[in-house]
Amino acid sequence: MLPALIQPPPHPQDEASGFPILREDLNCWRLAKCSRAAFLVDGADYFRAFVAACEMARRSIYIAGWDINSRVKLLRGLPRAEDEEKYRLGNFLNHLARNRPGLHIHILDWDFAMLYAMEREMLPVVKLGWATHHRVHLVMDDAHPLTASQHQKIVVVDDCLAFSGGLDLTHSRWDTPEHAPTNPRRMTPGGTHYPPFHDVQILVDSDAAACLGDLFRQRWAWAKGKRLPKPEHRKDSPWPWGVPVHARDTHMGISLTLPAYKLRKPVRQVERLFRDSIAAAKRYIYIETQYFTSDAVCSYLCESLLQPQGPEILLAMPFRSPGWLEQGIMDGLRVRILRRLSEADLHGRLRLYYPYVPNLNNGARMHLHSKVMIADDCFLRIGSANLSNRSMGLDSECDLALECIPGGPDGEALRKAISGLLHRLLGEHLGVPPGLVAAGLEANGSLIATVEALRGDGRSLRPLESAAPDWVDPDILDHSLLDPEKPMAMDRLIDMFFFDTPEPTRRWRAAYVLPALLLLAFIGLALAWKFGPLAEWLDLDSLTAMGRSLHGSPLEPLLVLGALTVGSVLMVPITLMLVAVALLYGPITSFAYAFSGSLLGAIAGYLLGGLLGKDPLRNLAGRRINRLSRAMARQGVLAMALVRNLPVAPFGLVNLIAGASHIHFRDYLLGTALGMLPGVLAITLLGDSLGRLIRQPSWTNVLLALAVIGCILLAAWWLRRRLAQREQEQV
Known part of the structure; x- marks a missing residue:
């Protein structure tokens, strides 16, 4: 249940005029006393103040961010290179945990969308989780709608000091107010120079810091399912060395x-x-x-x-x-x-x-x-x-x-x-x-x-x-899709089925090495088919050409079903394979091949996921995938049918996860069949209609193709309308 202050009661929507502007429960969650505040301009000042504050920690350090990179250098320009290595974020936090008995460090890192994978440190759960001291705790925070992000940037030390603003503890953020065109210290962990970077952070103490500690603990409970204890009250009033105080005795x-x-x-x-x-x-x-x-x-x-x-x-x-x-x-x-x-x-x-x-x-x-x-x-x-x-x-x-x-x-x-x-x-x-x-x-x-x-x-x-790039027309961009203001109806539909309590994060074990490598290989294949060179090597034309080479062979049915099965295991996009089958065969034959091949591929992936084992896959796959696994186990047939029609994860990865979950094989197979049936029907009917149109461009085939497309669009419109009605009923 949410605390009353996190979810304020309704307030009259009167216009603000003059002072005071800040009003609790209307435009601010809390209005808290702040004895001292400092305005930190640019990353160098913030990183230096962060180090000084954390070195004063006794019981707790909370870090929440959009991105957190264990290799970022917090202090730069030190006399010796080994000193700078000591102040890489991961090394620094490990050092604090090892040398401060009783100090626990909790990190909430956004469980980011794959779109940002190239900007981020690979495997943060390893760099800031398994590979760190046992009192450094990392959670990949996915307690948000599917299209949203955790964008708060908060650090809290002992509920006495807190930072907030626009700066994450990650790469390409450090800079000085001089913003020199060529600063050799302005370099990513990988050794790449980046342009000048400007941002602002604020440091607060006393009650304002304690409130941000409350906020972090609430977010931890949402993400982890477990509430952190409040740290012991400190009688002293710490303030990081070298940080000037800009404001005193005010309310924040x-x-x-x-x-x-x-x-x-x-x-x-x-x-x-x-x-x-x-x-x-x-x-x-x-x-x-x-x-x-x-x-x-x-x-x-x-x-x-x-x-x-x-x-x-x-x-x-x-x-x-x-x-x-x-x-x-x-x-x-x-x-x-x-x-x-x-x-x-x-x-x-x-x-x-x-x-x-x-x-x-x-x-x-x-x-x-x-x-x-x-x-x-x-x-x-x-x-x-x-x-x-x-x-x-x-x-x-x-x-x-x-x-x-x-x-x-x-x-x-x-x-x-x-x-x-x-x-x-x-x-x-x-x-x-x-x-x-x-x-x-x-x-x-x-x-x-x-x-x-x-x-x-x-x-x-x-x-x-x-100005926008030449290839973009600003007047046709849809802000409701590209920059949405609230979760979409589909997000809330997914949340309804995937409502669960997270499991505790387990530590690294040697037995997980082989499953980890296999899982990474499968994920790499899925990415390569979508974004890498494999997408260029195997396209619709090459697939249909291979299919035509099988025509007339007595083993053609076995070879087609075998190709669909092996392709699913190797993470070849299922839609691409089904469209190729639809273009090669008539509607009845293509449906039989596509539906049977999908089920065979699903069975093969399920068995392979079972061989990988439940515990390794859960500890390696990440929180969003684990949430999907638990939802499938609980909801059974209904969850599997839903997953097969939503872009939650690639077809092959869902098969692996299901095999490592508690879902019964009968429920898995029945749910997969029910979920795949509408899509396979739509693809084979549309593929056959388009194939006839290409081979025999007559008015009859044109009208038939348009009729099939119209039926598919009508079904999509009906689903969208039903979701919109659900949304209006919930407002």
Whole structure:
């Protein structure tokens, strides 16, 4: 059951006007006392403060992230190379656990989608799980809808100190505020140089840190099924050596985004805080964001821009996203958002910039990754949430915010701290000392005029003219699919069947080596057929050519069924093989081959999974696959039928998992038959119709093909409508 503060009660949706902006249960989960806070700009400062804080730990260190890499160097430029090796994340955590009796380190790493596999450390469960000290505990966190991610970046030490913001403890994040074009220390664990990287983190203590400890323990319970004990209270008030205190004796708002998942209702405090803080701003709004695709935040800013008297709005964003896929999707969607903002800027109060660093190689650009908002020298938020639809409702996010209320006891000191961070950030991007920014604002009172006066030809802020790649038309991109704001109906359907309690993670055993190698080989085959060179070697044309060579052979039926069986075991995409069979034979023969071959392949995979053994496969396959295994064991026929019609895992891998699960063979075979039947019928009927159309392009065959396609589309429409009705009934 969720604590009341994680899932707040309904609150009147009145408009926020003026101060205070932060209101518990409306736009923040908790409003907690904070004795000291520090603003850490860029990775070098954050990594150094992280090391200093962890070296003060006695009982607990919590780490939650979107990505965590055991090989990242936390400290760089040390006198000896072996000293830097000591401060690689994995080595550092191992050293702390070995030398601090009673210290437990718990790590929640997002159980990432395969789309991000090339960006991440391979086998994190080995590097930060099996290969570490027994008091270093890793869980791959998959307690979220299928298309969501765990995007919070939190570190908590003894419930006394806590970090939050946009920085993960991973590669390609370390940099200094100088953002030199060529810094030899700015290198990945694999030895590759990366462009300048900018981000911001916040360090808090006292009650605010304890609240983030509560949040981590709640997430651990969701992911692991077991609640961690609260660490013993420390009488001292630790603070990491060398970290300056920027704000004292204030209150910190903690705002969350949590998607609807199983029994958990959605939490959208991050979006509400954007709405309230934008509406309250009077003089200026300054925002740094990696992405800007949020329709909701765009509407709030447009509403402000349309007012005759309102704040100046300055947004700093990256020139473009780093990867081609992100450029096509997120930059394409950003074009539409920025077009809306420009059209609403009737009074000339909007400026869009990107940070420019000269002399970078191969057209590289500085990667602005921060998520910061400052308004009127009185409001500051630092967090993990981008200005994207996902961050408003689908991904898990955590933003920390503070405000100084005019006339309040901490007003003037906090105002200086907030404005001081603004001067640091703008000075960094403009390549000038923060004092020049402060002087410019003091002289003319305009944020835009100050920036324009200080912009230069070298390192500076440059006007952003957002554009999508040539191969993308921004006007046809579907944000509800590419940048969804909430879990899709299909996600909730999967969650309904896969609701379970996770098993404890087991340690490494020597007996797992051979199963591990075999499992990795099968996964590698599945990836190679989909993304690697095998996909080019074996395509539909080559398969149909091989099939034609069997025509007339007395062994043709055995050879076709044998090829389907062996292909399934070798992870050849099942759909590709079934389409080839459908094109080679008539509807009745192709259906008999396809259906029988699918069942034979499923039986072979089931037997092979049984040979690998239950325990090794469970400990090696990862949490999402284990969850699938337990669901199949419990739900039997129904679960197998569902899995066969959803893109949960490749056909061959599902067979292996089922063989290593507790599902009875009878239930497995019956569920597979029921689940495969509609797909096999659709493929063989459509394949036969298209084959006739290609061989004999008559009007009769054209109409027959269109009729088959229409039936398939009608069935898909009916299923989509049923899911939508389910969704409306649950709202």
